[in-house]
Amino acid sequence: MSTGNGVAPRPGDPPITPELVDEHGLSPDEFAQIQRILGRDPTFTELGVFSAMWSEHCGYKNSKRLLRLLPTQAPWVIQGPGENAGVIDVGEGYALAFKIESHNHPSAVEPYQGAATGIGGILRDVFTMGARPVATLNSLHFGDLDRPRVRYLFGGVVKGIGDYGNCVGIPSTGGEVYFDRGYEENPIVNAMCLGLMRTEDLIRGTAEGVGNTLMAVGARTGRDGIHGATFASEELSEGDDEASRPQVQVGDPFTEKLLLEASLELIASGHIVGIQDMGAAGLTSSGSEMAGRSGTGVEMDVALVPVREDGMTPYEILLSESQERMLVVAAAGREDAVREILEKWELEAATIGSVTASGTFRVLEDGVVVADIPALPLTEGCPTYERPGEEGDEVCALRTMDISSHVEPPAGLRDAFLRVVGSPNVASKQWVYEQYDTTVRANSIERPGGDAGVIRIPGTNRGVAASTDCNGRHTYLNPRAGAMGAVAEAARNVACTGAVPMAITNCLNFGSPLKTHIMHQFRETVLGMRDACAYLETPVTGGNVSFYNETDGKAVYPTPVIGMIGVIGDLDTIVRHAFRDTGDVIFLLGTNTGELGGSEYLYAVHDLVAGEPPGVDLAAERALQRCILAMAAARVLRSAHDVASGGLAATLTESCLGGPRNGGGVGAAVRFEDALPDTALLFGEDQGRVVVSCAPGAVEQLQRLAADYGVPCTRIGTVTGAGSALRIETVSSALRLELDVLRERYFGAIPGIMNEAG
Amino acid sequence: MNVAVITFPGSNCDQDCVRSVELAGGSARYVWHREVSLGDSDAVIVPGGFAHGDYLRPGAIARFSPIMDAVIDFGRGGGLVVGICNGFQVLCEAGLLPGALLRNRSLRFQSHDCFMRVERSDTPYTGDYRVGQVIGMPLSHADGNYYADPDTLAALEAEGRVVFRYCDADGAVTQDANPNGSLNNIAGIANARGNVLGMMPHPDRAIEAVLGSLDGLPLFTSLVGALARAEVA
Amino acid sequence: MSRFTVEVLVTPRPGLLDPQGKAIHHALSSLGYDAVDDVRVGKAIYLEVSAATSQAAAERVEEMCRKLLANPVTEDFRVTAAATGAGS
Amino acid sequence: MSRFTVEVLVTPRPGLLDPQGKAIHHALSSLGYDAVDDVRVGKAIYLEVSAATSQAAAERVEEMCRKLLANPVTEDFRVTAAATGAGS
Ligand SMILES: Nc1ncnc2c1ncn2[C@@H]1O[C@H](COP(=O)(O)OP(=O)(O)O)[C@@H](O)[C@H]1O
């Protein structure tokens, strides 16, 4: 392979100095490797290209080796990691494409646009696979809501997600929001998208067929977000001034909607052989990755790319991250047909180059070669590192701290109960999800508010359930147990609706991988996720790593967000989380162990993040989930709701109250015989538990099924009907919580803070 | 009998509307906004979504889409035209219905279920409801706050042109039950002749029990029934 | 033909409730700005227009306002044209 | 203390995409207004402020802009104060 024919420095480009290489985030060794690949010095344009492709964001330099440990296969996996999105078979000829992505740094700088463009990017990842987006979810982690800046970020992010997704017309079916001082400076904003297609309509991001035509489609290229990919791989620092701040990318959801419809029409037309979003690192990553995947080369002339501003250099055009753009490979001779479809959708399409046999990523400017780089080494040759890791002292001290002195609630049990239920972490996220269109396209069977959202596969009686989960406090205190817990909880949430957990996507949000305690967190997280996914048979089909979530040396909690997918074969067997009828019998499946480490109780009542977080018994978890699924299939259940943040207190409250707009809820009377302190019993976040209810006549069948699966099953009480209270007895106390009071706490908490404080 | 569902760039609920008509026993087809004729359509639905991105004001740009001249002529001539959500906004901008839809009182996009009281059952869209019936369905909008100047509002009330009003589960028309600040809790209105209807909530998302409500279906069966009767006559 | 920058200010009609203005007013008060008595929020639209004179440019844009840029039911508008680059 | 009407014009920073402006431009073109070369959309905010002088009023509002009314990352602003009722 020969490169560099005629590649010469472009007049006006800065000379390649060690400082410039360093500014591009490349080490001297990496630069030497680039020289070896090219057989010469790179041009400025080429340096920019390598810098973007070998950034953490595109090149996964510090994570790739560990990520290889994750299980990725199962008979139902059609496409594993490596494509724009993972794809699984969901039955009746349908395939589901899904993926989660972070937009943390852009959201910290400009919450509204940062979050909006995050949604835009993940939608494109899914519809470029040929799938129509049918649902989105979002996982958000912020600092404490008593800080005005946090309220500004929270409000802006939610509005940004809503305005973008609503305009494109994709229902939001779920997500999660956490508030903890661990995210004070660095919010975590992860967006997930699910898309459906007929299995045969799957298309991949490849540039096949020498002579085929490369077309730039959609919005024009501006100077936005140049080096966003590198930016996403650096920490924010207090001194970030405007000059050094890359320009914010502005989303245009209307153009996205047109691009979505046009792309699906293009894919269905057969006029194109490949399509990819110009996401991080724009034209550079889309062009070189498509070539790399298919072993071909591409050649393009940046002078042919439609631009929004005058005087853009090849460097800028190649690295721009302007939103709502696609790179399309049209079959030779079909360019006009492609253009016709795009014109109908009022979109621009420009022929910018072609697929070649050279194996190189070759870029011209008005016919003059400005870059010529072997495609595969560029996309796959990024050096990878496995850095040493060791648990940090600070977290070790917190984890091993004796929390027994904090078991007593200072102002009594009732006060603690109301504080936990009214803590923004446990309280209803209605304020969030009612800003998202949850019902557009009339397939939302279970909307946000329960354990997992469920979307119908149009024209069938099947559904896809999805949930995102990560308790960052648990993963902070013990990354391995926390990661296992996140997978277990996500699967349990999906199973509670009656859907079989199938596969996950994940978004790993961490601090700087160059620090040993962060690397320790990362490694432990991957190992925990590996074990849980293997055991629960939910392989990993893709995901995203976001490092450098740090400000002034302080990193976010390690936050591996799990996006779990489940399939429900018969929507008539769906189970919801709210108690239903007076007289129904309530059971606890699983065992109370009273684990208060890392709990919401300790945070909300004692302002403490400490202790060993709940452990995960994978065998018990698997048995529990299979048992729930069997009960759902046998239509034994009137309700099912898992136990997580806030413990039994939160679960029982939510099952009594139901959704925000269904009237007063129903009361319940429960009694626990466990020999545990009251707080440990009611607020412990022990894994592997679900509260279910059934009609009196179904009690025996339910108990038999639990016994069949070896799942501990304790009869704890009954549903007592409308307008009353939640009554809880333990061996030492009795509590009566009026539903009105619970309603006010649970539904009023977040609106109260957001409306009053402004 | 054929219902035209207009698709603007940015329409999101055109499929839901076609499906609703079909479930009600009628037939419907899509009409792209750049067409200039409604062909042999017997009724028109302007669906929800974000036509032209809702940029400037919802409905402002869509109102000038090429097909809209035909829709306006059709409505002025007594043809059945219903606008749902964004479609309601388009019809107001186009002058087929009076008033305007302002930003929600909360200043937020709102997506949740609401209750409405049916005020008229003698329109082509509400024949299968009862007057006073309380119906529940989703709403989903940022600009649903109905406004008209005092004279217009008085005329709407005097002429009985308020078709749906936001209410609570028991049918009481209260400010608490008003989701967006609409004057007089107005959720849907008709033109003077009664052939053009606009409403903010989504009957097209309440057409199957599995979706949580069937209360939207009568709107479409009423429409299909009215067209069938017109065909016979 | 010269180039003009035409500024269009679109404001809610007096008497109309302006929730956005009210919200900003509320936020300013809670930041301690007590000297603010009222806030109204509208749109500022800037058009680059080619025309023979600034008056012609303004007239053209006024027509656009009546047709599209402002909603006569709820909004008033004001148009000012200046030669492009002349500052404003 | 006198009363001033302070006009704040908030506009998207140059170089940033302005989807709304783009859409309006497109709509005006299809209505046949070919003489329009560019459209940008911002906000116009009017505040009634009590202050000793118009300069004091403007300074106060500039502070509000930096704090709340404009987003420094994406928007520029311009403030003009006039005695209330003086027209503008
Ligand atoms: N950011 C969000 N977007 C949409 N829905 C959300 C969001 N946050 C929470 N929800 C919904 O609120 C409900 C409760 O959330 P959460 O307490 O995280 O549930 P769980 O503990 O079962 O995972 C879920 O249905 C969830 O989907």
Ligand SMILES: [Mg+2]
């Ligand atoms: Mg749950």
